[in-house]
Amino acid sequence: MRERSVAPSRILIYLILSLVAAAWLAPLAVVVLNSLRTNEEIAQGSMIGWPQHLAWSNYAAAWSGFCVAETCAGIRPYMLNSALVTVPATVFSTLLGAIAGYAVSLWRFRGDSWIYGIVTLGIFLPQQMRLLPWTIVLRDTGLMNTLTGLVLIHTIQGLSFTLLFCRNYYVAIPQELIRAARIDGAGFFRIFWRIILPLSPPILVVTVIWQFTHIWNEFLYGVTFTTGQQQPVTAALIALSAAVADIPQHGVQSAAVMIAALPTLLIYLIGGKYFVRGLTAGAVK
Amino acid sequence: MTIAVSTRPGRPAASDWVRRLPEVLTIWVPLLLSAAHLIAFTLWTIWISFTPSTLVPVSGWVGLRNYSAVAASRNWQIALDNLVLFGSAFVLLSLATGLILAILLDQRIRGENVLRSIFLYPLAVSFVVTGTVWSWLLNPGLGIQKLVHDLGWTSFRFDWLIDRDMAIWTIVIAAIWQSSGFAMALFLAGLRSVDADLIKAAQIDGAGAVRMYRRVILPTLWPITITVIVIQLQFAISTFDLVRALTNGGPGIATQLPALVVYDLMFQRSLLGRGAAAAVLMLLLLLGVLLPYAAWRYVQRRRTIHA
Numbered sequence: 001m002r003e004r005s006v007a008p009s010r011i012l013i014y015l016i017l018s019l020v021a022a023a024w025l026a027p028l029a030v031v032v033l034n035s036l037r038t039n040e041e042i043a044q045g046s047m048i049g050w051p052q053h054l055a056w057s058n059y060a061a062a063w064s065g066f067c068v069a070e071t072c073a074g075i076r077p078y079m080l081n082s083a084l085v086t087v088p089a090t091v092f093s094t095l096l097g098a099i100a101g102y103a104v105s106l107w108r109f110r111g112d113s114w115i116y117g118i119v120t121l122g123i124f125l126p127q128q129m130r131l132l133p134w135t136i137v138l139r140d141t142g143l144m145n146t147l148t149g150l151v152l153i154h155t156i157q158g159l160s161f162t163l164l165f166c167r168n169y170y171v172a173i174p175q176e177l178i179r180a181a182r183i184d185g186a187g188f189f190r191i192f193w194r195i196i197l198p199l200s201p202p203i204l205v206v207t208v209i210w211q212f213t214h215i216w217n218e219f220l221y222g223v224t225f226t227t228g229q230q231q232p233v234t235a236a237l238i239a240l241s242a243a244v245a246d247i248p249q250h251g252v253q254s255a256a257v258m259i260a261a262l263p264t265l266l267i268y269l270i271g272g273k274y275f276v277r278g279l280t281a282g283a284v285k
Numbered sequence: 286m287t288i289a290v291s292t293r294p295g296r297p298a299a300s301d302w303v304r305r306l307p308e309v310l311t312i313w314v315p316l317l318l319s320a321a322h323l324i325a326f327t328l329w330t331i332w333i334s335f336t337p338s339t340l341v342p343v344s345g346w347v348g349l350r351n352y353s354a355v356a357a358s359r360n361w362q363i364a365l366d367n368l369v370l371f372g373s374a375f376v377l378l379s380l381a382t383g384l385i386l387a388i389l390l391d392q393r394i395r396g397e398n399v400l401r402s403i404f405l406y407p408l409a410v411s412f413v414v415t416g417t418v419w420s421w422l423l424n425p426g427l428g429i430q431k432l433v434h435d436l437g438w439t440s441f442r443f444d445w446l447i448d449r450d451m452a453i454w455t456i457v458i459a460a461i462w463q464s465s466g467f468a469m470a471l472f473l474a475g476l477r478s479v480d481a482d483l484i485k486a487a488q489i490d491g492a493g494a495v496r497m498y499r500r501v502i503l504p505t506l507w508p509i510t511i512t513v514i515v516i517q518l519q520f521a522i523s524t525f526d527l528v529r530a531l532t533n534g535g536p537g538i539a540t541q542l543p544a545l546v547v548y549d550l551m552f553q554r555s556l557l558g559r560g561a562a563a564a565v566l567m568l569l570l571l572l573g574v575l576l577p578y579a580a581w582r583y584v585q586r587r588r589t590i591h592a
Contacts, residue, residue: 010392013389013392013394014394016385016389017386017389017390017394017400020382020386020404021400021403021404023462024403024404024406024407024462024466025403026422027407027415027418027419027422027462028406030418030421030422031418034421042427045431045432045435046427046428046431046432046435047421047422047424047427047428047431047432048422048428048429048431048432049432096315099311099312099315100312100315100316103311103312107312109312115316115317115320118320118323118324119316119319119320119323121323122319122323124519124571124575125323125326125327125568126522126523126544126564126567126568126571127523127525128523128544128547128548128563128564128567128568129326129327129330129564129565129567129568130322130326130330131547131548131551131552131564132329132330132333132342132551132557132560132561132564133322133325133326133329133330134326136342156315156318156319156322157319159315159316159319160319160323163316163319187308188305188308188311188312189307189308189311213409216411217410217411217412217413217414218411219411219412219413219525219526219529220525220526220548224548224552234411234413234414234526237413237414237417237530238413238529238530241417241420241530250421250427253417257414257417257418260411260413260414261410261411261414264409264410264411265406265409265410267409268405268406268408268409272402272405275405275408275409276405276470279408279467279470280470280471280474
């Protein structure tokens with residue numbers, strides 16, 4: 001510690017930062033606290049308050065008890081749906097993006113910069129422009145109201161992002177490395193497997209975190225292309241709010257919100273550095 | 286195998302093609318599918334916007350009739366008014382919040398990592414979660430107003446959520462909470478990359494902290510500022526989930542936004558032609574933001590090359 005009296009301006013800086021931090025944490029704190037209060041307790045006071053005793057039963061009810069429409073299985077089936085969409089779509093889009101990014105940046109072929117430009121333009125195309133075409137594609141392929149349909153959508157659309165991330169990372173790899181390997185007789189896949197993949201963990205982590213977070217949090221496609229028991233958890237949360245509008249169960253709902261937010265919050269806690277790297281990399285596009 | 290050394294191989298022999306088929310397929314199938322879906326989907330939606338389609342897509346030509354119907358509808362007019370208000374308020378306030386937080390965090394703060402994580406964590410949760418939680422906090426019978434009433438100040442009012450004129454500001458609040466951290470992260474990266482010599486020179490000239498920021502540091506941040514503005518505007522134009530969870534467009538249609546109008550026309554009123562027209566109008570709004578930005582980026586890049 002330096003021997004120096006703390007200037008008033010420093011105190012002001014810490015004061016402002018702490019106040020904003022408190023305001024930023026407040027919504028999370030409110031949900032966590034409410035998830036541990038009984039519905040009656042919340043109904044008597046407000047949503048902002050300390051639990052009188054810890055009502056862990058909210059989590060049990062949220063996980064496998066409460067009813068949306070006619071089914072009373074809690075949030076569990078919808079969490080499973082989200083996982084069954086998010087995990088495969090993240091893996092497929094990341095893998096395809098890595099291979100395509102490698103091909104576009106290091107292998108080079110006729111039309112490579114054209115196809116790269118077109119695919120990455122997909123980052124900017126609003127979902128609303130694709131809603132009707134996807135409706136028809138899913139209906140004609142029999143994938144309407146299936147998790148496979150959502151995996152297909154997120155894989156194809158995710159490629160715009162994964163290609164951008166991976167290509168921008170791979171262009172920094174010297175072409176000589178590839179050239180030397182080709183002289184040694186290595187082909188496209190062998191070079192990818194032996195040289196490119198071992199260099200890729202940093203960008204793959206960024207890409208996986210980005211894709212997982214976005215697909216898990218996605219709502220519009222989920223609510224448009226699936227109904228009832230097939231819905232991802234974001235759509236189910238909205239359905240839950242509507243279902244309990246008459247008799248609010250804010251304790252259980254808070255627990256459900258916590259459970260739904262937990263996977264991406266955990267990923268952010270563990271891989272925050274990579275999450276931010278993805279954010280800023282996406283911004284410099 | 287020495288033929289294949291050049292990075293752009295010439296026309297390979299026929300047998301070579303067969304041998305290279307797996308790699309050609311692996312490269313082209315996903316890329317072509319993605320490119321094809323982007324082009325075909327865009328063209329198809331544009332085409333539908335000129336047809337009399339209602340419940341199902343039909344061919345036919347109605348010119349700009351769908352567009353004039355959408356533009357004349359009260360729903361769309363309110364959505365546009367809201368977008369202008371929400372877009373400008375949200376962009377300006379999140380920009381200001383992000384910049385202030387970044388400057389404060391740049392003062393060699395203890396616990397910087399923790400604070401940064403706190404300002405950024407909302408970006409990891411879905412808009413559905415954000416909207417749901419803020420709908421509780423801002424609900425006058427449940428949240429902040431109820432708390433203040435219970436504490437004894439019974440004349441306190443904070444009921445924007447059910448106030449037609451103020452409801453759009455609840456979306457602004459939640460959006461600022463969710464994405465100011467993004468502006469902060471970009472500004473902080475910008476502050477950290479300011480040339481140290483520049484700062485040293487200004488210090489030798491005797492510039493104080495405020496003068497230093499106004500004259501030396503902030504001017505270097507304007508390219509980042511423009512990037513942040515464009516990305517936040519892009520978000521504002523396509524906002525959907527947040528409103529669905531927070532106000533669902535209400536009270537009445539007071540917090541209607543373009544993306545909600547598109548969804549309403551397509552899937553609730555089954556007016557596909559009009560829905561497609563509204564989607565194309567959204568795309569045009571986006572292009573109105575992105576094309577000038579792309580042109581600016583292009584000029585910037587040429588300038589740095591020639592400099």
